Amino acid sequence: MGYTYIKKSDRIKAIVRTGVLYAVLIFWALLTIIPLLWVFINSFKESNDILLSSLSLPKAWTFQNYIKMSTYPDMNLIRAFKNSMIICGGVVLGVLVCAGFAAFALGRFDNKFNKYINALLSGCMLVPAFSTLIPNFVLISASPLRGTQWAVILPLIASNMSFSTLLLTGYVRSLPRDLDEAAIVDGASVMQVFIHIVVPLSKPMMATVGTMTFIWTYNELLLSLVYLPTRNLQPVSVILSLVSNMYGTDYGAMMAAICLTILPVLLLYMVAQNQVVKGLTAGSVKG
Amino acid sequence: MVLKSKKYPLLFLLPALVFIGIFLILPLCKTIYYSLTAWYNFAPTKKFIGLQNYMNLLHDDVLKIAMRNTGILIIFALIFQVGIATLLAICVDSVHHGFKFFRTVYFFPVVISATAIGLMFSLIYKYNYGLLNNILITMGYEKKVWLTAKSAIYCVAVPTVWQHVGFYFIVVLTGIANIPEDIYESARLDGITPVKRVLYITLPMLKPILISNVVLVVSQSFRVFDMVYVVTGGGPRHESELLSSYMYSKAFSDYNTGYASAIAIVMIVMGITLTGVLRFLMNKMQGDD
Numbered sequence: 191m192g193y194t195y196i197k198k199s200d201r202i203k204a205i206v207r208t209g210v211l212y213a214v215l216i217f218w219a220l221l222t223i224i225p226l227l228w229v230f231i232n233s234f235k236e237s238n239d240i241l242l243s244s245l246s247l248p249k250a251w252t253f254q255n256y257i258k259m260s261t262y263p264d265m266n267l268i269r270a271f272k273n274s275m276i277i278c279g280g281v282v283l284g285v286l287v288c289a290g291f292a293a294f295a296l297g298r299f300d301n302k303f304n305k306y307i308n309a310l311l312s313g314c315m316l317v318p319a320f321s322t323l324i325p326n327f328v329l330i331s332a333s334p335l336r337g338t339q340w341a342v343i344l345p346l347i348a349s350n351m352s353f354s355t356l357l358l359t360g361y362v363r364s365l366p367r368d369l370d371e372a373a374i375v376d377g378a379s380v381m382q383v384f385i386h387i388v389v390p391l392s393k394p395m396m397a398t399v400g401t402m403t404f405i406w407t408y409n410e411l412l413l414s415l416v417y418l419p420t421r422n423l424q425p426v427s428v429i430l431s432l433v434s435n436m437y438g439t440d441y442g443a444m445m446a447a448i449c450l451t452i453l454p455v456l457l458l459y460m461v462a463q464n465q466v467v468k469g470l471t472a473g474s475v476k477g
Numbered sequence: 478m479v480l481k482s483k484k485y486p487l488l489f490l491l492p493a494l495v496f497i498g499i500f501l502i503l504p505l506c507k508t509i510y511y512s513l514t515a516w517y518n519f520a521p522t523k524k525f526i527g528l529q530n531y532m533n534l535l536h537d538d539v540l541k542i543a544m545r546n547t548g549i550l551i552i553f554a555l556i557f558q559v560g561i562a563t564l565l566a567i568c569v570d571s572v573h574h575g576f577k578f579f580r581t582v583y584f585f586p587v588v589i590s591a592t593a594i595g596l597m598f599s600l601i602y603k604y605n606y607g608l609l610n611n612i613l614i615t616m617g618y619e620k621k622v623w624l625t626a627k628s629a630i631y632c633v634a635v636p637t638v639w640q641h642v643g644f645y646f647i648v649v650l651t652g653i654a655n656i657p658e659d660i661y662e663s664a665r666l667d668g669i670t671p672v673k674r675v676l677y678i679t680l681p682m683l684k685p686i687l688i689s690n691v692v693l694v695v696s697q698s699f700r701v702f703d704m705v706y707v708v709t710g711g712g713p714r715h716e717s718e719l720l721s722s723y724m725y726s727k728a729f730s731d732y733n734t735g736y737a738s739a740i741a742i743v744m745i746v747m748g749i750t751l752t753g754v755l756r757f758l759m760n761k762m763q764g765d766d
């Protein structure tokens with residue numbers, strides 16, 4: 191938006207104003223970057239080096255803290271990564287399949303019960319994890335799910351279901367319907383319409399929902415903390431929450447643990463930034 | 478043509494409904510029942526005691542602290558989270574360069590887990606080698622103890638704000654992008670200054686977005702758990718307890734499961750009532766314009 195300044199004082203004002211705007215923007219950018227950078231740099235130092243001065247660059251860059259991650263017997267982060275991936279994969283797959291089916295039913299068929307289902311799904315988004323924590327714990331403890339990763343995968347699929355279905359339904363409903371019609375006339379079954387028409391066309395929204403579910407599941411702490419009691423099943427988030435108690439004064443290891451944990455989401459963010467931003471803001475309906 | 482059938486849609490809805498039924502709706506009903514019982518240690522037997530748990534909650538000092546802390550968190554988030562985000566969004570909208578860079582940086586903490594951010598900030602607060610004390614020393618000041626009983630809840634609130642600013646930044650920025658260009662155009666022809674443009678056009682036009690952000694902040698603040706669990710664990714002596722962390726510690730350290738269920742119900746009722754009342758009030762406010 192161009193302004194034309196006639197007077198010289200106006201031009202100076204404009205320059206000062208732009209300077210102030212950039213100063214504010216850069217200030218918050220620094221406030222965001224500096225803590226992360228501080229942790230990152232210190233993760234390459236010996237713990238003693240950190241105690242002497244955590245502001246300076248490492249005297250000697252060392253990967254010792256990272257190598258240690260896989261040797262802490264109870265706190266094996268590598269194993270935790272594997273667990274996180276199993277849990278995330280299961281949840282994303284489950285959510286996409288079930289929410290995809292449900293969105294097809296709600297977005298492509300006209301039924302009078304659709305609006306009740308919609309209301310039910312919107313209502314479910316208001317239910318915080320805390321109000322189902324104890325009964326689900328009792329249920330899981332008494333079932334064969336206990337002691338397997340299913341103990342968190344299934345409840346997490348349920349808790350991601352409502353908003354995923356609502357987002358997908360909106361998208362599926364907006365797709366042109368002539369294709370369905372043509373396919374049905376040609377003798378396609380309902381299932382074929384779903385697999386060959388609706389799913390390929392909904393891919394963009396599926397990607398958004400998948401990204402969002404992945405990040406939320408990867409970052410989730412509460413359910414894994416409660417439903418997965420044994421160390422060899424726990425995901426990264428749980429291990430990280432225990433790090434400050436277990437590593438004691440091994441500050442370097444803590445810094446390295448933080449950096450390692452952030453790494454997968456950082457990579458995802460760098461590769462698919464628009465997708466991630468869209469996914470996480472679309473999910474704001476979840477509240 | 479719209480597909481018409483009763484059998485198929487039900488079949489397709491079934492998996493989703495089964496998940497929601499088993500892991501959300503049924504447990505919610507059970508929690509309501511549990512909250513009316515005296516039940517300890519996940520024992521097989523529980524005794525129905527009516528509203529006794531809720532009566533006890535009325536005299537529970539920790540619950541009062543948790544409520545106060547949730548309130549502090551909401552106010553802190555409203556002022557800083559939404560405030561900083563709106564300021565940054567308006568700044569970015571008014572300059573010509575670096576939009577992509579700022580967006581990338583601001584949004585990054587949103588992607589990181591509260592657990593990692595919490596641990597990072599607890600290292601930043603550390604007395605001996607923490608970032609804050611190191612900066613103080615470099616500037617020639619004395620070291621400070623950052624995490625005390627009094628400051629504990631703020632030590633939780635700061636990283637929470639730090640994490641979410643980027644999210645609200647994007648939301649407000651989307652709102653700014655949706656303001657019709659011709660309003661600005663005609664204002665420009667009238668010779669409006671950039672500052673007035675923000676005050677009299679951008680901010681008023683953003684009102685609906687800012688209002689929905691308020692509702693979002695409130696419902697999110699009721700769900701904060703990871704941050705407090707990692708940074709303070711609710712301590713020292715329950716001083717930074719939130720409803721969420723208090724419920725967790727009642728259930729899984731004190732094993733007072735009936736009582737914990739009552740806290741969970743209070744949480745959901747308060748959350749829904751507060752956001753409901755806010756929505757109602759704000760719809761009214763918008764209607765008046």
